[in-house]
Amino acid sequence: MTNRGAGVGQRKTSPRIRARRIRAVQYAVLVVAFIAAALLADWPQIGRTFFDPGLIRDTVAHGLWLALWNTLVYTAGGFVLGLVAGTLLAMMRLSEVGPYRWLATIYIEFFRGLPALVVFMAFSLLPLAFPGLAMPLPPYGTVWAALGIVGSAYMAETIRAGIQAVPKGQIEAARSLGMSAGQAMWKITLPQAFRIMIPPLTNELIMLIKDSSLVFIVGLSAANFDLTKFGRAAANSNVNITPLVVAGLGYLVITLPLSIIVRRMEAAASKGR
Amino acid sequence: MTQTDPLVEIRGLNKYFGSNHVLRDIDFSVARGEVVCVIGPSGSGKSTLLRCVNLLETPQSGTVKVNEQELTDPDCDIDAARRQIGMVFQQFNLFPHHSALDNCTLALTTVLKKKRDEAERIARENLERVGLAEKVDAYPARLSGGQQQRVAIARALSMDPALMLFDEPTSALDPELVGEVLTVMRRLADEGMTMIVVTHEIAFAREVADRVVFMDGGGIVEQGKPSTLLSEPREPRTRDFLKRVLEPVAD
Ligand SMILES: Nc1ncnc2c1ncn2[C@@H]1O[C@H](COP(=O)(O)OP(=O)(O)OP(=O)(O)O)[C@@H](O)[C@H]1O
Ligand SMILES: [Mg+2]
Numbered sequence: 405m406t407n408r409g410a411g412v413g414q415r416k417t418s419p420r421i422r423a424r425r426i427r428a429v430q431y432a433v434l435v436v437a438f439i440a441a442a443l444l445a446d447w448p449q450i451g452r453t454f455f456d457p458g459l460i461r462d463t464v465a466h467g468l469w470l471a472l473w474n475t476l477v478y479t480a481g482g483f484v485l486g487l488v489a490g491t492l493l494a495m496m497r498l499s500e501v502g503p504y505r506w507l508a509t510i511y512i513e514f515f516r517g518l519p520a521l522v523v524f525m526a527f528s529l530l531p532l533a534f535p536g537l538a539m540p541l542p543p544y545g546t547v548w549a550a551l552g553i554v555g556s557a558y559m560a561e562t563i564r565a566g567i568q569a570v571p572k573g574q575i576e577a578a579r580s581l582g583m584s585a586g587q588a589m590w591k592i593t594l595p596q597a598f599r600i601m602i603p604p605l606t607n608e609l610i611m612l613i614k615d616s617s618l619v620f621i622v623g624l625s626a627a628n629f630d631l632t633k634f635g636r637a638a639a640n641s642n643v644n645i646t647p648l649v650v651a652g653l654g655y656l657v658i659t660l661p662l663s664i665i666v667r668r669m670e671a672a673a674s675k676g677r
Numbered sequence: 678m679t680q681t682d683p684l685v686e687i688r689g690l691n692k693y694f695g696s697n698h699v700l701r702d703i704d705f706s707v708a709r710g711e712v713v714c715v716i717g718p719s720g721s722g723k724s725t726l727l728r729c730v731n732l733l734e735t736p737q738s739g740t741v742k743v744n745e746q747e748l749t750d751p752d753c754d755i756d757a758a759r760r761q762i763g764m765v766f767q768q769f770n771l772f773p774h775h776s777a778l779d780n781c782t783l784a785l786t787t788v789l790k791k792k793r794d795e796a797e798r799i800a801r802e803n804l805e806r807v808g809l810a811e812k813v814d815a816y817p818a819r820l821s822g823g824q825q826q827r828v829a830i831a832r833a834l835s836m837d838p839a840l841m842l843f844d845e846p847t848s849a850l851d852p853e854l855v856g857e858v859l860t861v862m863r864r865l866a867d868e869g870m871t872m873i874v875v876t877h878e879i880a881f882a883r884e885v886a887d888r889v890v891f892m893d894g895g896g897i898v899e900q901g902k903p904s905t906l907l908s909e910p911r912e913p914r915t916r917d918f919l920k921r922v923l924e925p926v927a928d
Contacts, residue, residue: 571768571770573766573768573770574770574772576733576764576766576770577764577766577770577771577772577829578772578784579733579756579759580731580733580759580762580763580764580833581759581760581783581784581788581832581833581836582756582757582759582760582784582788582789582836583756583784583787583788584756587787587788591783591787592772595774596773596774599774
């Protein structure tokens with residue numbers, strides 16, 4: 405005890421003073437970086453290429469809303485398909501039948517490991533393998549299937565984890581009241597699992613919104629352009645980045661509120677515990 | 678004790694978890710209206726035996742008969758058989774996404790296909806029976822442990838069971854909440870309910886049980902009237918156990 409006391413006395417700076425110094429250095433670095441950026445960059449040029457006011461107005465007036473709508477339609481279809489397939493895969497992962505478990509595991513690991521871009525490319529080339537194959541509702545069928553496949557692999561794991569997070573005692577209580585395995589699943593397990601799953605499923609929805617930008621691989625007519633393709637086309641024809649910036653803001657209009665909702669739900673969940 | 682046909686009749690019951698032989702050749706029966714308390718050290722197989730009565734655990738061999746119906750028969754409709762066996766768990770296992778009332782009505786509407794208003798009437802009746810008439814709309818998270826366990830009892834009673842199983846119903850409760858649950862159970866016993874109660878509450882067993890069963894190492898070591906078994910046990914293992922639970926000293 406006395407030795408430790410002596411040690412503290414010998415220390416030159418107290419931890420609190422040291423922490424304050426480290427913080428001061430961090431602020432100094434930040435200020436220097438800002439000054440350098442302000443002096444070295446050509447701000448008028450940057451403003452013209454990224455935020456040309458005329459071009460912003462033009463982009464919004466000519467096709468932005470349609471592109472936003474298309475992005476939403478592509479994502480919604482992919483999400484619904486992914487949710488259905490993901491639930492099925494989760495059930496397979498939890499099955500008593502070994503081969504179902506293995507098939508689901510292989511599928512999930514395969515499609516979680518592949519870049520979504522590769523899945524889209526494979527889908528756009530599918531007619532090579534199946535001559536005469538026509539996906540329904542072109543281009544939606546192809547886009548929804550590709551997004552659904554990518555999404556289902558992630559959602560399956562979320563759904564499985566949600567189901568497994570419901571305590572075993574819940575099912576035992578349900579079964580001891582005479583409910584069948586199916587009734588216990590629908591009335592007891594899934595409603596509780598779903599609450600657990602909402603935040604991660606919303607994150608996966610955000611991911612799918614961004615992955616929907618890969619639809620350009622499929623080859624689209626202008627009326628079917630999504631936000632990215634629309635922004636890029638306008639940027640190319642105007643030789644200016646502004647339309648792409650506007651398209652990017654279009655994504656944020658959808659994804660930011662979703663992110664905020666997820667944060668809120670996660671905070672509420674951790675408080676409730 | 679009456680000599681009429683037993684409500685529960687278990688013969689030659691064996692249960693393994695992997696290579697762990699948890700229940701060894703158990704013969705055990707319970708008469709109608711009888712209250713049996715099961716005591717014994719941790720890991721002796723009390724819960725497993727109780728869970729074999731409604732087949733939450735499937736035994737490897739032996740027969741379980743409840744109310745003339747053989748649950749271990751592969752042709753038995755186990756969901757139907759379980760409706761007449763109420764179970765109360767150590768951890769309550771209330772459905773957190775339902776109010777106290779709906780915890781009680783859920784099985785009435787989904788399993789017994791009763792009309793909503795009739796189910797509610799039955800549920801209210803049983804919540805009143807456990808002294809929670811004013812908590813019908815409360816969700817489990819808003820209830821104390823003792824109140825939750827009483828809702829769990831009301832939930833089981835709502836199915837109008839012939840038999841009630843209790844697995845250490847007061848072990849998860851703060852000491853000051855134990856009494857209210859035991860009071861409800863004592864009243865149930867007085868009303869003539871057939872009950873199997875796994876418990877560490879020796880005083881409750883002494884007062885309420887018609888018979889006390891002492892288990893150790895997966896077998897029934899000794900059983901008898903509480904006055905006899907708890908005061909003058911024949912087996913040294915029973916004596917050791919009772920000495921340990923009745924005179925708890927720092928270990
Ligand atoms: N689901 C299970 N899987 C594997 N082993 C189990 C399982 N349930 C119980 N056991 C084992 O069976 C034995 C008996 O357990 P059981 O829960 O019936 O004892 P208990 O008498 O109820 O004990 P306690 O007083 O601690 O509740 C123990 O060795 C336990 O480890
Ligand atoms: Mg136990």
